[in-house]
Each structure stands twice: as structure tokens, then as C-alpha cells.
Amino acid sequence: MHAETVLKLTMQDTLQQAAQNRDAWIRAYREIVSEHPAAEDLAEQLIDRVQRAYAVLEERETLRSDGSLCQDPAYMEEFIRQEEQQEAALDGTFPLGREEDAAFALPYFPIPDLARIQLGFAAQVHTGTYSEYAQDVLVRKGILLEVLGQWKEAERCYQGVSTSSVVQQREFACRTKAQEQGEALYQKGMACVEQLDWDGAWYPFSQAADLGHREALAELGFMTVYGTGCGRCIEEGLDYLRTAAKQGSAYACQVLWELHDEGLRDVTGAEAQAWCRAAAEQGNAKALARLEDGFDLRPVTEILRERIGQGDVDALWYLAQELGDTQEAAGYMQQAADAGQVDALLFYAELYGDPAQPELYDPVKADACYRQAAEQGCEKAILTLGDRALHREDPPFWNRTEDPAAVPEDLRQRHRTQFDWYLKAAQGGCVSAMSHVAAAYHYGYPVEQDDRQAFLWASRSADAGDSYGMYACGYFYEHALGCEQDLSAALLLYTRAAEAGELGAMYRLIDIYETGRKGIPADPAKASRYRFAAGMNWD
Structure with missing residues (x-):
């Protein structure tokens, strides 16, 4: 990197200006270190760097003042070679450590801000209002x-x-x-x-x-x-x-027409054919073969009626949707519910369970429909049955605001009923319920406190890709709750959760990287990165 770039100089600046900028860089680095002692090692390297850059300019100025040396070709060749080596050594792996990056950024920031960027504290740099x-x-x-x-x-x-x-x-x-x-x-x-x-x-x-x-x-x-x-x-x-x-993804086209072939009504025959042709135009062999078989381009209602005749219960629901707000649609909807079709059961459950429609409101019928759907493993029905155990003004069990011992017994019972349904949903693979179940076991409400169970459900939630579950599981690993302490696993889970946007995980990473932990060295650059991602000190 050119010495002028290191010191934030223009081609017209004098050696005196170079000395002023050198001192400004050093002051900036030392001021940051006073705030963030963990950055001291890198700051010392950068201070040495600006001093070496100034020395290059000083040697160049000495050469200019002694015109006789410039007339010696051998001396000049050696001088240029050494200067190139000295300037090449000014590059670094820190932010803005390359010539092209530094040259681009220098005009847009004052020296104190550039120093913070180099030391990994970009999140503390204000950009102004657009x-x-x-x-x-x-x-x-x-x-x-x-x-x-x-x-x-x-x-x-x-x-x-x-x-x-x-x-x-x-x-x-x-x-x-x-x-x-x-x-x-x-x-x-x-x-x-x-x-x-x-x-x-x-x-x-x-x-x-x-x-x-x-x-x-x-x-x-x-x-x-x-x-x-x-x-x-x-x-x-x-x-x-x-x-x-x-x-232009031929693979996406293939998945779309195959979904149609599997009976997904959301992809019509006409759409499937269009995507198949698009893939065939790219030379996709499967698309060319599939086009030869042809697509059923009949109206959807005609295809659904045929499937109903073949005993397809789901086709009853889909045909009711296609027919819209008609008496015939209502008939097919009722047939679907009588046959236990889950979507139709949910439709009637919500219809009977809506107090805003007093002429239809019937909570007993609503519960019956939800239970029929829940028996078939419907997550929405299971969770709704849990929520319906509460009174309208009740908070859910994971949002209790008072000491568990002070919760009235009738509310505790309603919370326990809600928890039992959420546990059933979690056991059926409902990821959103797993985190609530983990929290209930960890805090000991409305069930007995059991960090082993809490860790189990947080782990399952994390394994399913839930960002909060990853954060919770990392917290358990960090603090040895329900498991043996494993800081490496905690760090990995916090990182995955933070990259997925979980603020709690970002705050844990900021704390860990600012001070370090056993086996995890402090890393100001990473701490700054997560402060930035969390929106701290950012316009």
C-alpha cells in the first residue's frame, strides 16, 4: 500500500502534513484502546505501520533534497526496490488493509472513524442521515x-x-x-x-x-x-x-411440474406445462420426456369431480374452494367435514368459534371440530385447543408476569391445560411449541422445574432450525443447565442463531467477544460486527 494512502494524504500534501496526519492516527488508535483495551495489540501494529509509512515519505523527501543522488541510476534502482518492499509491507488483513479498499474509503471518513473501522469497531461509526x-x-x-x-x-x-x-x-x-x-x-x-x-x-x-x-x-x-x-x-x-x-432454474421448473403431477392443485396443468417447456428449451432431458406424455389441461373443477368419484376426500375441500360462495360449494364443504377432512374441520371450527357471528357461535361445536382435527395430528388445531383453555384476559403460560407461587390456582390450571396441548404439539414435531415447552421446564411454570427436559426441547427446536431454539440451547450449554458445560457448542449455536437474526444471541456474542471466555479469546472485530448487526450505534 502506498505510504500516502496509509497516512490519508493527497499528492499535494507536504511532509509537514504527513507528520500531522501520523500524529492524528496515533492519537486516534490510543483513544480507542483506552475505551477497548482488548484492541491494544492490533492498535500497536497499526501505530507501527503509520510510523513506517512516514519513514518512507521522509526518505523520499531526503532524496529529493539531494539532487546528486537522483543522478546515480544504480542508487535509484536500489532505492525504488527498497521503497516498493517497504510499501508492500504496509498491507494488512485488518479492515481497509488493502490499497484499493483504503483508497476508496479514505475520502469519506475522518481519521478517527477510519481508525475505528480498522480496529473492528465499524458499528460505532456514524454515517449521517441520508x-x-x-x-x-x-x-x-x-x-x-x-x-x-x-x-x-x-x-x-x-x-x-x-x-x-x-x-x-x-x-x-x-x-x-x-x-x-x-x-x-x-x-x-x-x-x-x-x-x-x-x-x-x-x-x-x-x-x-x-x-x-x-x-x-x-x-x-x-x-x-x-x-x-x-x-x-x-x-x-x-x-x-x-x-x-x-x-432460469431448470431444477425449479422440474420441481413445479412434479408437484402438479403429485396432485398439488396450487400448480395447475397449464402452469406445469409452461414450466416444463421452459426447462425443455434449456435442453432438460426430463422435461422433454415429460412433454411427450402431455398434461391434463381440463378445468380444475372437472379434474376434482373425477377425484371425488375415486374417493379423494381432499378433493371435496378443494372443489368447495374452486366453486366459491355458492350453495353447491357449501354442500361439498359439509361433505368434506363429515368425512374428517382437516381443512374443512378447521373452517367449521373457526366459524363456530367466532363470537363476532352470534348466529353461528357455538363453542361446543368448535371444540368438537378442533378435537377431530387434532386427532389427525393437525398442529393448528392442537395449539388452538391449548389457547382456548384460557380466558380472554389470560396471558399465555410463557408470558406470566408474576411470581409462580402467587398465580391463582384457577389460572395455574388453565395454564397447565394449555401447556399439555403445547407439549402434545411439540411431541408431534411443532417447532414453535418446542421453545415454549423448553421455557416452561426451565422456569418451572406451569410444570415442575426440570432443566434436563428444558435442554431436551431446546435442542430439538435448535435441530429443527429455529433461531430462538438455537439461542436457548446455546444458553443452556454456556451455563451447564440440564447438560454439561460446552462453550464451543454454545458459541456455535449463538453464531447460527445470530446469523438467523436472533437478537438475544447477538447480545451474548457481543459479551463473549468483548471480554473472552475460557478457550475463547476476545475478538473486538467480531464483537463490533454483532453490535452492528444488532443495530447498536447505527443510524
């Missing part, structure tokens, strides 16, 4: 996001500055880095898939998708539609798949 005429704020935010490796977000900041070719080049560089990072994460996810570790694949796939990787988005769609490695949500999964298919 307005139409303050595009430099967007650039500063982009630089700080780059420091944190958030390439896609940095790219979006730079996109708002269309008047600078230098910023546009930086935007392209961020896009390239995002693509490279996205591909690396995608490959990491695929490696997990090859090991059938779907839970492990979710996180890298979601990160890669956030970076614009279309095949990772397609994999997320597949996982979400089928509930593999995550909670099942057909609508969300289809959104992922359709977006990836529009971007």
Missing part, C-alpha cells in the same frame, strides 16, 4: 457493510449513487463478491444434502439465496414445500420455486 442530496451517506454505509461482508446490502447502497464511476465499479465488485460467496454457500448446502443433513443445508442455502443464487432459492423452495429441514409452508415454497424458475 437525503436526496447526501449520496455520500449511502457510500459510507456501503463501505461499512462491505467491512462486515454484507456484499448484497453494500451493492444496494452503491446503486443509489449513479453519478460516480468509481462507486459503480465498487458496486460491480460487490455484486461479483456476492455471487462468489453465494456459490460457495450453495456448494456448502449441497454437501449437507449429499449427507442427508437437511437441517444443516437450510442455513447456507438461505444465505446463498439472499445473495441472489437462484439454485439455492430453488432448493429452499423444495425444502419449504415438503417441510424438509424446516417448517412446511406450501405457499412460501412455491414463491421460492417460481422466482427461481423465472430466473
